[in-house]
Amino acid sequence: MEELVSIIMPTYNCSKYIRDTIQSVLNQTYSNWELIIVDDCSTDDTSIIVKDYQKNDSRILYHKMQKNSGAAVARNKAIDLAKGSYIAFLDSDDLWFPDKLDKQIYFMKSNGYSFTCTSYTKINERGEPLNKIIKAPIRSNFQGILKQNPGNLTVIYSAKELGKTLIPDIRKRNDYVMWLQVVKKAGYIYGLETPLASHRIRPGALSINKYKLVKYHWIVYRRVESLSLIRSIYLIVYWILKSVKK
Numbered sequence: 001m002e003e004l005v006s007i008i009m010p011t012y013n014c015s016k017y018i019r020d021t022i023q024s025v026l027n028q029t030y031s032n033w034e035l036i037i038v039d040d041c042s043t044d045d046t047s048i049i050v051k052d053y054q055k056n057d058s059r060i061l062y063h064k065m066q067k068n069s070g071a072a073v074a075r076n077k078a079i080d081l082a083k084g085s086y087i088a089f090l091d092s093d094d095l096w097f098p099d100k101l102d103k104q105i106y107f108m109k110s111n112g113y114s115f116t117c118t119s120y121t122k123i124n125e126r127g128e129p130l131n132k133i134i135k136a137p138i139r140s141n142f143q144g145i146l147k148q149n150p151g152n153l154t155v156i157y158s159a160k161e162l163g164k165t166l167i168p169d170i171r172k173r174n175d176y177v178m179w180l181q182v183v184k185k186a187g188y189i190y191g192l193e194t195p196l197a198s199h200r201i202r203p204g205a206l207s208i209n210k211y212k213l214v215k216y217h218w219i220v221y222r223r224v225e226s227l228s229l230i231r232s233i234y235l236i237v238y239w240i241l242k243s244v245k246k
Contacts, residue, residue: 006087009038009090015045030102115185125201136191154196217239
């Protein structure tokens, strides 16, 4: 019997893309899931779109925050509401391939893994492929994740084995902080090399503003993880050089 997978989806003013994202969940060949959408006070018609889908599928849950609080708070709220044995993550502008859950849950169960990610592709704002694959690490520990952040849209961990993980209220890079917290419990994250999702690149998105990331990485290293000054500087230089090569 399929175990329940809770899909965590924070959203804010993403009505332009959220239909395609929800549809990519509805297209899953793995059927035992709940999609928990937490709306961080969107001012567009996100709520109308989501409630429209809810009429036809009771697996879609919707919660609207009382005030705009940022992605970390929205993710934590969704995790708090989750009932699944597995916790999966999908941002409201990204897409899953139809066999994503099927293949990844099988990968976890057949190998006894509690924390996994997959490779993924990149698409542009219009959903057109950019012919780029971001490969998942085969196996990575805490030190490895410091240098390679797994794609948020690909990560699944076993709540049954590891418990739920909540994250500090930081506005940016909160997914990165979460993986660092989870890997401390799991020991390793294991990667499935098959691409099973698509990350949408939008103009002005944080993920394409490489130099802005330096500030947020510094906060993660020094304030959240309390790494030494020398180690933090080394990692910042590493990320800068990695960004330049891209």
